[in-house]
Amino acid sequence: MTIDAKLVATLGAIFFAYCSYSIWTSGRMHRGEFSSSLGRLADQLREANKTSSDGTGESSAGSSPYEPSVADVLVIKAMLNKALSIPPEIVDTIVDIAEYWPHTTTFSDSTVVAGTNYPAENVFLLRSPPLGLHNWERVSHTETSSMDKKPPRPQPANEEFSTDDFQELIASPIPMLAQPCRRIVFTIRSHDQGWGGEFGNHGTYNGSWTWCDVGLERWCKPPTPTQTDATGQQTQQQHDRPTLQLDDLCTVLPEVEWDPEAKAHVFVHPLHPRDDLKIQCNVMAEREPILHRVVWSYTDDIDPERDAEAAAQQLASKGRGTATGNGRFVRDLKLGDVVTIWAKARFQGWSNHVESVKMDVYYAV
Known part of the structure; x- marks a missing residue:
């Protein structure tokens, strides 16, 4: 229309x-x-x-x-x-x-497998465009297609930019909200290896060790190389506004730490799924792909600490993380944030086959 x-x-x-x-x-x-x-x-x-x-x-x-x-x-x-x-x-x-609300859509139909018998148990799938920056491609000279699937770098977060810093870049006719996200819709078509686990859990989400997690990237203020000022003191110069270049994204989720052996920063992926990050797990021992549509809204109000039964019935029974129904992740997203999706699998023989994944992010203007 x-x-x-x-x-x-x-x-x-x-x-x-x-x-x-x-x-x-x-x-x-x-x-x-x-x-x-x-x-x-x-x-x-x-x-x-x-x-x-x-x-x-x-x-x-x-x-x-x-x-x-x-x-x-x-x-x-x-x-x-x-x-x-x-x-x-x-x-x-x-x-x-x-x-x-307007929204952005990112999609991939390339089959990706995470598992112990494959290259990695934690596999990056997809990232969203920067939240609320509806003309960021023109400003950053970056195409969405080149951003979606570029593997993230384990770069620790630093001092954050302000909302005003992003306003200058997008040149919006009206000021954007500091936290504009209203809804995220994850559409995932996937299955596990088709066998394994306790027999009584087959055909359910119970005991599944293959799932997808949400992640988060953010433009922060990384210091430039050390310079010497007029007094001879060593100073760290920083960017005064976001570059909107992919290499300058910092990782908030998953967490990042310094590995002294590798002498580099690395991602920290917990062994067990986090209840506040697990988007969806697979039905156990099912060889055929199943399409899941998971909606996170800023108005969600299912708190496992307040109502454990509701969290179990409405979330866990459908394969979702029990702490993903309180709306906190959506409400806390800031202007310019980038949402990511990761495929996960744990323990010998388990594998997560993701045939397609789509992410729709709705925001207020």
């Missing part, structure tokens, strides 16, 4: 927002009634999102939800804010409730 067709589909919802806000500010509508009105507006915008992309404005069976671009979102927000004088904070609420 074109931007013009999309605007037509949402004009009624926008007019409804304007009328509701005008009545509320005049004192003729209670706060609760106004909140209900916002909810109805968001529902209308969400339904408009579901219209087909053929430009007819009519929903069709099997059609995918409309995925707005950055321009789409900015135009809708400008109409609500400027043309109808709705305050920015109310506009942001409407857009968030409607889940009307």
Whole structure:
């Protein structure tokens, strides 16, 4: 659907927002009634999102939800804010409730295997473009295709850049949020070696030693070579803003440490999966690939410390990490962050066969 067709589909919802806000500010509508009105507006915008992309404005069976671009979102927000004088904070609420966000997509359909009988038990699969930097390719002169699968370097994190440092680089028409991520959708097609483990666990996620983890990279301030100042003192000069070059990415997850024997930094991959990083494990002893779609949202609220039963039923029983349902990872992502995915396998004979992997990252503007 074109931007013009999309605007037509949402004009009624926008007019409804304007009328509701005008009545509320005049004192003729209670706060609760106004909140209900916002909810109805968001529902209308969400339904408009579901219209087909053929430009007819009519929903069709099997059609995918409309995925707005950055321009789409900015135009809708400008109409609500400027043309109808709705305050920015109310506009942001409407857009968030409607889940009307732009997103980036990275995808790989090259089969990758992690395991003890293969080159490595921990294999890098994919990385996302920098969060919220919708014109980063032009600024960095880097194509997404060359970024997706380039193996990460174990470079420890250092002092972080500020949100303002990224604002200057992306030249956005509006300031970006410091923590703009709203949702991550992982779509993984994979299977294990097809045998092994306790027989009673076959066909379940229990006892599986093949899985995928989430990782995180961030542009920090790596020092340049030591220089001597006018007084003869040795100083460390640092970049004053992010370079957006892949070689300058630092690794936050997995952790990085110095290996005195190798005389280099190395990744630290725990033996057991971390409950806060495990995206999805494989069904045990299943030779055929299974497609898993895992959604992490900033509004998720399943805390294993508060409700262990819910974490077990809604997460662990589906092969997810029990601490991945609290929304913390998504909420904590910062402007410019890069999300990565790793394939994992442990112990003799176990192997994780990942046939395809896709990552959709949604963010607010």
